[in-house]
Every structure is written in C-alpha cells, then in structure tokens.
Amino acid sequence: MSEHDPDRLSVYGQLVTNAAVAASRGGSSPDAAREYLSQAHAVGARLGVEHARGRHAQPFGPLYAGTQAMSIAVALGDTGGALRLMDTVRLDDTVPLATRARYGLDVALTHVECRRWDQAADTLEKVCGMAPAWVRHQMLPGVIISRLAGVSVARLRGLARAAGVPLAVR
Secondary structure (H helix, E strand, O other): OOOOOHHHHHHHHHHHHHHHHHHHHOOOOHHHHHHHHHHHHHHHHHHOOOEOOOOOOOOEOHHHHHHHHHHHHHHOOOHHHHHHHHHHOOOOOOOOHHHHHHHHHHHHHHHHHOOOHHHHHHHHHHHHHHOHHHHOOOOHHHHHHHHOOOOOHHHHHHHHHHHOOOOOOO
C-alpha cells in the first residue's frame, strides 16, 4: 500500500480482489474473503478512480471493488450486505460491460433471495439486453430463472430464450 504507481496499485487491487472472490467461493472462511476484500477497497480508495494498466487490462478502482463486494456478499449468503451494496454501488461506463453485466446478475440473484420476483426478472431482462452474447455463456442466468417462482411462465420463457438457457417449469 506504500506504492504510488497507479499501474502497480491496479494490478495489486486485481490480485487481492481475485483472492477475495476465490476465498468466498472456494470454501475458505468468510473472514479470509472479507480481509482480502478490505484490502481491495483500500487500494480502490487509494486510486480514487478506475485505472487499467495498459489498454486491454481490466480497470481496477473503487467501482470495480464495489462490484466484487456484491459478488462476494452473494457467494457468502450475506443478503443484507448485498442489499446495502445495491443501494450504494453506482456503475458508469468506466466499468467494462462484462463487469456491469455480472453485477446485474448478482443484483437479480439478490432480488430472488428476497422473493422480489418481478425486480429479479426485470434486472435479468436488462442484463440480457445489455450483454446478449456474454449472458449466453454464463451459468447464473439459468440459476436465477430456475428460482423465479413468482413470475409468469410466459415471461420466464422469454427470459430463458434471451439468456440462452432451457426452461424446465416444475
């Protein structure tokens, strides 16, 4: 953290964020994931804005750290934390489309957890519209669609078609 070079800070931020995500999904303790995430937030705050090392690198900064905090909250089953993040994270075009779309899937899944069926369907529909090619290669839309119990079957069929997943209504 004593580093001043934004390229190095950005790379370090990506690395600790990757560690946080892996810890949240790989069975490590939630505390390990939260510790790495805390470091990522500190690096993002130090940068102050999204910064990418090179033209093709993933930008890292406070917005990216926020999107990953959401993903980690969802992975850890921290619905309350995910709801708080939904109210505070505001993404703009400095965040790549795939990152915004993944964040949208996490928001949709949080709505499902809270039985906000229509909001979950609306969010998934928005993600499918903003990144149609990307969403067809993701597993999470299928999970969300399979759990959207309170939405009409006709709407689910449309969402499944947009997300490129089969619909098996029980």
